[in-house]
Amino acid sequence: MRIRHKKHECIGCALCEQEAPSYFVMDEEGMATLLDFQQVGVFQTGEGLEIDRAALKRAADGCPVNIIHID
């Protein structure tokens, strides 16, 4: 599945890192970044494994500013 993350709107709550640490880490500025991504416009985009769908969905659903999307 495809992950899209609009990093510049992150408020640094760290929920995504807690829910899906194989995909998200907090950077030195306290914002979440995808570990492996390509920048496409405003989005960081990456590939998620099907086995991780539930964790990625928790991150997407829990993000308080709704900037994580999985397709």
Ligand code: SF4
């Ligand atoms: S859950 Fe959303 S606001 Fe919180 S750190 Fe992750 S991307 Fe940023």
